[in-house]
Amino acid sequence: MKKLIKPKAIIFDVFGTVVDWRTSITLQCQESSEFRKLNIDCALFADKWRGKYRPFMYKVGSGKLPWTNLDDLHRMALDELLDEFKIWNLTELEKQNLNRAWHSLKPWPDSIPGLCRLKRNFITGTLSNGNVSLLVNMAKHAGLPWDCIFSAEMCKAYKPDQKVYQMAISLLDEKPQNILMVAAHHSDLLAAHAAGLATAYIPRPLEYGIQNNHVDNQDVSFVDIMVDDICALADTLDS
Amino acid sequence: MKKLIKPKAIIFDVFGTVVDWRTSITLQCQESSEFRKLNIDCALFADKWRGKYRPFMYKVGSGKLPWTNLDDLHRMALDELLDEFKIWNLTELEKQNLNRAWHSLKPWPDSIPGLCRLKRNFITGTLSNGNVSLLVNMAKHAGLPWDCIFSAEMCKAYKPDQKVYQMAISLLDEKPQNILMVAAHHSDLLAAHAAGLATAYIPRPLEYGIQNNHVDNQDVSFVDIMVDDICALADTLDS
Numbered sequence: 001m002k003k004l005i006k007p008k009a010i011i012f013d014v015f016g017t018v019v020d021w022r023t024s025i026t027l028q029c030q031e032s033s034e035f036r037k038l039n040i041d042c043a044l045f046a047d048k049w050r051g052k053y054r055p056f057m058y059k060v061g062s063g064k065l066p067w068t069n070l071d072d073l074h075r076m077a078l079d080e081l082l083d084e085f086k087i088w089n090l091t092e093l094e095k096q097n098l099n100r101a102w103h104s105l106k107p108w109p110d111s112i113p114g115l116c117r118l119k120r121n122f123i124t125g126t127l128s129n130g131n132v133s134l135l136v137n138m139a140k141h142a143g144l145p146w147d148c149i150f151s152a153e154m155c156k157a158y159k160p161d162q163k164v165y166q167m168a169i170s171l172l173d174e175k176p177q178n179i180l181m182v183a184a185h186h187s188d189l190l191a192a193h194a195a196g197l198a199t200a201y202i203p204r205p206l207e208y209g210i211q212n213n214h215v216d217n218q219d220v221s222f223v224d225i226m227v228d229d230i231c232a233l234a235d236t237l238d239s
Numbered sequence: 240m241k242k243l244i245k246p247k248a249i250i251f252d253v254f255g256t257v258v259d260w261r262t263s264i265t266l267q268c269q270e271s272s273e274f275r276k277l278n279i280d281c282a283l284f285a286d287k288w289r290g291k292y293r294p295f296m297y298k299v300g301s302g303k304l305p306w307t308n309l310d311d312l313h314r315m316a317l318d319e320l321l322d323e324f325k326i327w328n329l330t331e332l333e334k335q336n337l338n339r340a341w342h343s344l345k346p347w348p349d350s351i352p353g354l355c356r357l358k359r360n361f362i363t364g365t366l367s368n369g370n371v372s373l374l375v376n377m378a379k380h381a382g383l384p385w386d387c388i389f390s391a392e393m394c395k396a397y398k399p400d401q402k403v404y405q406m407a408i409s410l411l412d413e414k415p416q417n418i419l420m421v422a423a424h425h426s427d428l429l430a431a432h433a434a435g436l437a438t439a440y441i442p443r444p445l446e447y448g449i450q451n452n453h454v455d456n457q458d459v460s461f462v463d464i465m466v467d468d469i470c471a472l473a474d475t476l477d478s
Contacts, residue, residue, distance in 0.1 A: 133410065133412035
């Protein structure tokens with residue numbers, strides 16, 4: 001810890017930082033593919049689906065697409081992906097259900113106990129590119145005890161656009177330095193830092209699977225806190 | 240109950256419906272006035288403060304004021320009120336603290352047990368004219384277990400403007416008839432009904448105090464559910 005951080009509110013990136021999207025999507029894909037007797041590499045399917053997230057978001061950011069929420073971007077990506085995997089026999093309902101897998105991603109083992117501890121002393125919320133209904137459904141499903149849900153959808157811009165961080169500052173009605181942004185990703189933390197927020201980095205080396213041990217080589221020396229998980233964050237802020 | 244209502248999400252008006260603003264503001268006023276040895280009728284002070292809410296909101300709705308959140312409207316109203324009560328000796332900090340009384344209003348006795356029951360089976364949230372930080376602070380202070388906080392501030396328009404109800408429909412990504420709006424006030428329910436939401440009316444006869452037993456004579460025959468309190472709403476939806 002570089003300096004004493006005493007936030008009023010702690011806001012979290014969700015995909016990768018709080019929930020393990022890869023394992024959850026892989027399992028959901030396996031369920032669908034067993035039912036349909038497809039022979040596909042479901043972990044690869046999950047990675048390729050997630051891989052389309054950024055390019056699709058950039059289409060919104062650059063104006064090539066009008067505002068489109070994450071559910072709808074996931075669906076556009078899924079349609080491309082099914083084509084690439086030559087899966088042409090899913091019904092519309094099956095596609096909708098597969099797309100809803102993003103609403104019930106599993107938290108990392110430390111997420112619920114860590115968030116429950118943090119909630120006692122701080123306002124805890126999301127600051128995610130996920131749409132509101134996705135984040136609310138995920139919280140209900142997994143038991144994530146958020147005090148508030150802030151979503152890119154509420155300002156129709158995706159992180160790392162400054163609009164998203166400015167929205168959180170404005171709605172929380174706090175000085176930026178009293179808000180701690182927690183994320184596993186460099187670009188998110190850098191943008192939060194630029195907005196004046198305090199930052200906590202939780203590397204999630206397993207985000208892309210155990211074989212793809214993920215080391216972010218980018219400079220994160222600007223962050224205020226770097227910890228292994230959300231329970232360790234609660235330890236740090238308790239002390 | 241007029242018809243079978245099986246909502247996916249239940250959204251609540253807050254002031255008067257979930258929390259007893261009058262008792263809380265009266266007590267806060269008494270605390271301030273004892274400290275400053277003022278001799279004022281604190282219940283009247285509370286009523287007059289609340290009485291300025293609607294006229295100030297109309298100034299925003301009509302464009303006489305640019306978008307101003309409820310904290311700031313409360314403060315403008317307080318400044319007028321202190322003048323009317325000839326209270327000229329409060330410091331800026333005392334005025335700020337008094338204005339923050341709206342962040343820690345007490346729930347009606349049935350609110351917490353009723354909401355905890357409803358939260359088990361439904362998405363529960365606010366749809367309030369209170370600003371986000373006010374609603375989050377109130378929830379933390381009182382233990383209101385919201386799944387999501389929806390505020391007029393998020394669309395920069397005040398209920399009963401249709402924009403507010405449309406925002407909730409859009410963010411919840413549900414059909415309007417799958418969303419139940421709960422309120423103690425005719426105008427809110429009427430506007431929710433116009434937006435296609437299901438509606439539940441909870442008369443709160445004590446909202447304006449026991450001497451001012453409040454009977455709303457307006458026609459509420461259009462509502463889907465009419466119950467005495469939030470626990471009774473949970474009973475109705477359980478059955």
